[in-house]
Amino acid sequence: xxxxxxxxxxxxxxxxxxxxxxxxxxxxxxxxxxxxxxxxxxxxxxxxxxxxxxxxxxxxxxxxxxxxxxxxxxxxxxxxxxxxxxxxxxxxxxxxxxxxxxxxxxxxxxxxxxxxxxxxxxxxxxxxxxxxxxxxxxxxxxxxxxxxxxxxxxxxxxxxxxxxxxxxxxxxxxxxxxxxxxxxxxxxxxxxxxxxxxxxxxxxxxxxxxxxxxxxxxxxxxxxxxxxxxxxxxxxxxxxxxxxxxxxxxxxxxxxxxxxxxxxxxxxxxxxxxxxxxxxxxxxxxxxxxxxxxxxxxxxxxxxxxxxxxxxxxxxxxxxxxxxxxxxxxxxxxxxxxxxxxxxxxxxxxxxxxxxxxxxxxxxxxxxxxxxxxxxxxxxxxxxxxxxxxxxxxxxxxxxxxxxxxxxxxxxxxxxxxxxxxxxxxxxxxxxxxxxxxxxxxxxxxx
Amino acid sequence: xxxxxxxxxxxxxxxxxxxxxxxxxxxxxxxxxxxxxxxxxxxxxxxxxxxxxxxxxxxxxxxxxxxxxxxxxxxxxxxxxxxxxxxxxxxxxxxxxxxxxxxxxxxxxxxxxxxxxxxxxxxxxxxxxxxxxxxxxxxxxxxxxxxxxxxxxxxxxxxxxxxxxxxxxxxxxxxxxxxxxxxxxxxxxxxxxxxxxxxxxxxxxxxxxxxxxxxxxxxxxxxxxxxxxxxxxxxxxxxxxxxxxxxxxxxxxxxxxxxxxxxxxxxxx
Numbered sequence: 001x002x003x004x005x006x007x008x009x010x011x012x013x014x015x016x017x018x019x020x021x022x023x024x025x026x027x028x029x030x031x032x033x034x035x036x037x038x039x040x041x042x043x044x045x046x047x048x049x050x051x052x053x054x055x056x057x058x059x060x061x062x063x064x065x066x067x068x069x070x071x072x073x074x075x076x077x078x079x080x081x082x083x084x085x086x087x088x089x090x091x092x093x094x095x096x097x098x099x100x101x102x103x104x105x106x107x108x109x110x111x112x113x114x115x116x117x118x119x120x121x122x123x124x125x126x127x128x129x130x131x132x133x134x135x136x137x138x139x140x141x142x143x144x145x146x147x148x149x150x151x152x153x154x155x156x157x158x159x160x161x162x163x164x165x166x167x168x169x170x171x172x173x174x175x176x177x178x179x180x181x182x183x184x185x186x187x188x189x190x191x192x193x194x195x196x197x198x199x200x201x202x203x204x205x206x207x208x209x210x211x212x213x214x215x216x217x218x219x220x221x222x223x224x225x226x227x228x229x230x231x232x233x234x235x236x237x238x239x240x241x242x243x244x245x246x247x248x249x250x251x252x253x254x255x256x257x258x259x260x261x262x263x264x265x266x267x268x269x270x271x272x273x274x275x276x277x278x279x280x281x282x283x284x285x286x287x288x289x290x291x292x293x294x295x296x297x298x299x300x301x302x303x304x305x306x307x308x309x310x311x312x313x314x315x316x317x318x319x320x321x322x323x324x325x326x327x328x329x330x331x332x333x334x335x336x337x338x339x340x341x342x343x344x345x346x347x348x349x350x351x352x353x354x355x356x357x358x359x360x361x362x363x364x365x366x367x368x369x370x371x372x373x374x375x376x377x378x379x380x381x382x383x384x385x386x387x388x389x390x391x392x393x394x395x396x397x398x399x400x401x402x403x404x405x406x407x408x409x410x411x412x413x414x415x416x417x418x419x420x421x422x423x424x425x426x427x428x429x430x431x432x433x434x435x436x437x438x439x440x441x442x443x444x445x446x447x
Numbered sequence: 448x449x450x451x452x453x454x455x456x457x458x459x460x461x462x463x464x465x466x467x468x469x470x471x472x473x474x475x476x477x478x479x480x481x482x483x484x485x486x487x488x489x490x491x492x493x494x495x496x497x498x499x500x501x502x503x504x505x506x507x508x509x510x511x512x513x514x515x516x517x518x519x520x521x522x523x524x525x526x527x528x529x530x531x532x533x534x535x536x537x538x539x540x541x542x543x544x545x546x547x548x549x550x551x552x553x554x555x556x557x558x559x560x561x562x563x564x565x566x567x568x569x570x571x572x573x574x575x576x577x578x579x580x581x582x583x584x585x586x587x588x589x590x591x592x593x594x595x596x597x598x599x600x601x602x603x604x605x606x607x608x609x610x611x612x613x614x615x616x617x618x619x620x621x622x623x624x625x626x627x628x629x630x631x632x633x634x635x636x637x638x639x640x641x642x643x644x645x646x647x648x649x650x651x652x653x654x655x656x657x658x659x660x661x662x663x664x665x666x667x668x669x670x671x672x673x674x675x676x677x678x679x680x681x682x683x684x685x686x687x688x689x690x691x692x693x694x695x696x697x698x699x700x701x702x703x704x705x706x707x708x709x710x711x712x713x714x715x716x
Contacts, residue, residue, distance in 0.1 A: 389512070394549035397509050398563040398619065399537035399570070408562065412553025412602065419553075 008045050012038065014071040015154055021073055022157060023123075027130045030156070037143050037153035044147035058332040058364045059274055059303040064246050069188035069218040071155065076100040077181050079212065084108055084179055087240060088208045089429035091175075095119050098177045101189040103158045108177075116168040117203065122159035122192060132163065136196050140224040140252040140280075148248045152190040152222040159192030164201035164231070173204040173423060180245065182215035191221040197231035197259075204234040204423060209249070211242030211269070221249040227259035229283065234262045234422060240433070241269035243298070250276040257283030257312075264421060265321075266430055267294040267302055268437055278307040281315040281343075290350075292321035293417040293430075295437045296329035296361075303332040308350070310343040310373075319350035322417050324410060324434075325361035326441040333365040333382065339373050346376040354384040355413050357441060410438055460487040462524060462627055462658045463508075469518035469683075470507045476517065477503040479683035485627070488655040492669055493662045494694060495680035496702040501662040502546055504680070505629040509543035510536050523627070537563075538570040540626030544616035544633045551603035556615070559603050560585065560622055567623050588621045591651065593644050610641035617648035628652060630661045634668035646671030666694040679705050 015038050019031075046065040047056040079100050090096070097119060098108035104121035111119070118129070125133050143150035160176045178191040195205055209219060219241060227233055241247045247270040253261055265275055279288050294302050308317045323331045333352040354363045365382035387409045395405035414434045421427035463485040470478040477500045485491055495501050507514045508521065510533035521528040523539065531539070551559065565575050576584065589596050592614040604612050613633055620628055633645055649659060649672050661672065669677075669691065677693040678685045681702075686709045687693065697705065 388549075390549045391551055393511055393533060394545065394551070395559070395563075396533040397537055397543050397545075398559075398623065399534050399566040400562055401532075401534050401566075404562060404566070408554050408559065409551065412551060412555075415553040 008041070008065070010068055010070060011151060012042060014073075017073050018071055018155055018157075026126065027134065029134055030126060033138055034154050034156060037138075037150045037156075040143050041147055041150035041154055044145075044150060046147050055305055055334070058334075059272070059301065061248075061272070063272065064218060064248070067186050067216065067218060067246070069186045072101060072183065072187050076103050076105070079105070079108065079179060079181065081108055083212055084177060084210070087210050088177060088238070089206075089426055091173075091425060094172055095174045096177065097121075097160055097175065098179065099158070099160065099191060100179045101181060101187070102155075102178070102191045104160075112172045115170050115172060116165060117170050117174075118161070118163040118165075119174055120161045122161045122194060123157060125161035125163075129161075129163070132196070133161065133194065136224065136226050137194055138224075140226065140254045141222045141250055142252075146250065146276075148220050149222055149250050152192060152220050152250075155190040156192055159194065162193070162195045162203070162205060164197045164203050166198040166200060166228075168198065168201045170201070170203035173206055173426075175206045175208065177208045177210070178219065178221065180209070180211045180217050180219050180241065182211065182213035182217045182242070184215070186216045186218070188218040188220060191219060193221075193223040195223070195225045195233070197225070197227045197233050199228045200230040201228075202232040204236075206236040206238065206426065208238045208240065209247060209269075210240050211245045214242060214244060216244045216246070217242070218246045219248070221247070223249070223251045225251070225253040225261070227253070227255045227261055229257045230259060231256070232260040235264075236421070236426065237263065237265045237275070238430075239265070239267040239269055239273055239275065241273070243269065243271060245270045247273045249274065251278070253277075253279040253288075255279065255281050255283065255286040255288065258285040259283065260287045260289075262289040263291065264417070265290075265292040265304065266433075267292070267304075268296075268433060270302070271299065272301045274303040274305065276305045278309070279317070280309040280311055281317065282311050284312045284314045286312070286315040288315075288317040290317070290319040290321075291417050291420050293414055293434070294321075294323045294331055295414070295434060296323070296331055297326040297437070297441055298329060299327065300329040301331075302329070304334070305332075306335045306350075308335075308337045308348065310337065310339045310346045310348060313342065313344045313346070315343065316347045317349070320417065321352045322413065323352070323354040323363060324357065324414060324438070325354060325363060326357040328358070328360040330361070331363045333363070333367070335367040335380070337369050337378060337380070339369070339371040339376050339378065341372045343373045344375045346373060346378065348376070348378045349380065351381045353382070355410060356384055356386055357410070407438065411435060461485070462487050463660075464522040465519070466521075467519035468504075468507070468516065468521060470503060470514050470516045472503065472514055477683050478507065480519070481680070481684055483678065483685060485658045485660060487626075487658055489676065490653060490659045490661065490672065490674045491676045491678065492674040492694060493660060493678045493680050493685070494664070494666065494697055497664065499680045500683040501664075501680055502631050503683075505543055505631040505660070505662050508536075508629055509533060509541060534566070537625075538567060542620050542623060542625035542628050544613075544620060544628065544630045546631040546633075546635065548604050548612040548616055550605045552605055554603050555599075556601060556603050557585065557599045560599075560619060563619070564622060584622060588618055591621065592618045592648055594618060609636045610638060613637060613641060613645055614648075617645050620652060621648060626657055628657070628659045630659065632663055633661070634663055634665065642668060643671060666698045669694050681706060681709060
């Protein structure tokens with residue numbers, strides 16, 4: 001047991017309230033799943049940051065465990081389209097599916113023309129597509145060892161469901177927007193998404209997490225992604241929660257033969273943020289490209305915990321993460337590449353680079369490799385540094401002042417990740433967000 | 448364009464005056480009493496063996512923070528230079544072509560050059576160039592240094608070959624149009640083609656209202672750029688000055704010859 005039981009009676013009693021209010025007519029497996037999940041949560045509680053608990057060694061979730069976040073059983077508060085759209089990239093031509101506190105909001109969503117894909121609320125899909133949903137839901141996001149995932153699964157009733165039938169190439173991006181509202185008392189929401197990409201299908205899915213209001217809340221999200229043979233998914237996760245919020249998210253990806261998963265995780269919000277990303281390359285010829293950018297300031301704490309499981313031969317994974325840290329913020333990068341016995345011809349590389357703009361900012365970057373197969377090519381690297389004096393002097397010698405020179409260098413550092421965004425409006429949006437964040441930084445480089 | 452002949456000194460317009468300059472990096476004093484006057488229209492070559500202080504000199508003029516001036520003065524256009532920040536020196540018209548141009552990951556060449564040119568033009572009271580005008584200027588200057596225009600879309604100097612980096616320095620010089628160009632071993636490591644291109648760029652830049660200081664270990668580049676003056680730098684001081692023939696003598700006899708002459712004679716300089 002690597003996790004300690006914390007005080008979580010609120011969650012258990014809220015679960016009973018939640019359960020009692022569920023609509024009738026659900027397939028029997030769903031309440032059973034919730035029961036198993038809440039029992040597991042009761043056993044696990046929240047993880048504790050301590051020696052021996054590697055996944056949570058550097059992130060103390062005591063403020064979350066002790067936060068007493070209440071589940072809000074009533075209808076979600078009224079949210080206007082402008083409130084939702086102001087802080088995120090929004091395109092009326094996309095498939096926009098908006099959730100408020102984890103619940104689907106038809107009024108805020110906008111559907112693009114029919115495309116052959118099924119884009120629905122999970123609550124609806126459970127009724128209409130029960131066998132398909134049952135086949136995938138909670139199959140990848142194992143809650144056996146994660147209190148957060150167990151809690152999310154216990155409160156599972158709605159969320160996003162994206163299904164691409166075999167051969168469907170979706171040209172229009174699917175945008176899943178998870179809005180958390182804050183209340184006078186701290187509240188929790190459990191956003192859930194299930195994305196199933198059939199054989200040789202292709203799509204772009206964007207997840208945006210935002211918060212309205214300044215009060216403290218907890219977003220505890222789980223996203224499951226299954227890529228069948230030859231499927232291709234471009235996945236963007238934009239974590240833009242309110243500055244006082246807590247965000248814990250688990251993304252689980254299962255890749256079949258010759259599938260391609262590209263992701264970009266962009267994290268800028270939340271006081272404490274944690275992105276778990278686990279990718280299982282479970283068929284030969286699979287390829288994963290994982291990119292990340294985190295920009296933190298003040299007393300923010302951001303933890304990226306990534307696990308790439310090379311279970312089958314001839315798979316490729318590339319991970320490039322970058323962090324820009326100001327103030328007293330702290331970032332954690334824990335990346336593990338696991339090459340299982342028999343996964344020959346694995347080609348894996350992971351790299352985490354950090355730019356520290358303040359002397360009080362801190363990063364713990366721990367990429368690691370566990371290799372149990374021969375004939376593989378694996379590498380990793382991690383760096384943390386400031387903007388170099390040489391580069392600053394070079395730029396100043398061309399007439400740029402210190403501020404211009406550092407701004408260009410920091411933006412340049414970030415652009416190595418944002419340049420990988422293939423969707424042009426989204427790329428421009430991320431560049432704007434980054435620039436706006438950098439302008440707000442108190443520190444910045446001083447020579 | 449009136450070419451200033453060697454000896455035809457333009458005393459009325461000194462651009463750079465260096466007097467008894469001492470400078471140190473950390474505890475080590477590298478420049479030990481360097482004197483030099485450069486007038487508008489002139490090309491000066493400063494030659495010296497490794498460790499004589501050549502790069503230190505150009506970097507001190509450009510304002511590199513690692514060097515500390517311990518004594519002496521430098522006047523540029525009649526005003527104190529050493530109190531200026533590096534960017535203010537650049538805006539005033541001083542350009543250092545780096546011996547080792549720095550790679551700027553993620554900073555696109557075109558954007559970098561535009562930002563620099565905007566700053567320089569603003570300082571000169573000139574309006575900003577439009578994107579169209581800027582692109583036209585850059586394309587023309589890129590052609591002159593025979594660079595691939597696609598390099599301008601890439602990060603500054605990143606993945607450039609040694610020759611491309613040096614040509615990029617000349618390109619920046621030509622676009623920013625300074626008054627005083629300091630070339631820090633721009634010739635080292637260049638093949639003959641790149642050397643010719645770089646030298647042509649410098650010759651195009653040469654004008655009565657400009658001045659050039661070329662710092663070099665070898666006289667090879669002086670086959671392409673004819674200097675008005677050649678100076679020999681030893682142990683942080685200029686120990687001998689002359690015309691082009693001094694460079695040829697150095698090539699024939701090596702730096703040992705000068706060292707011995709300086710040590711034995713001291714009077715014959």
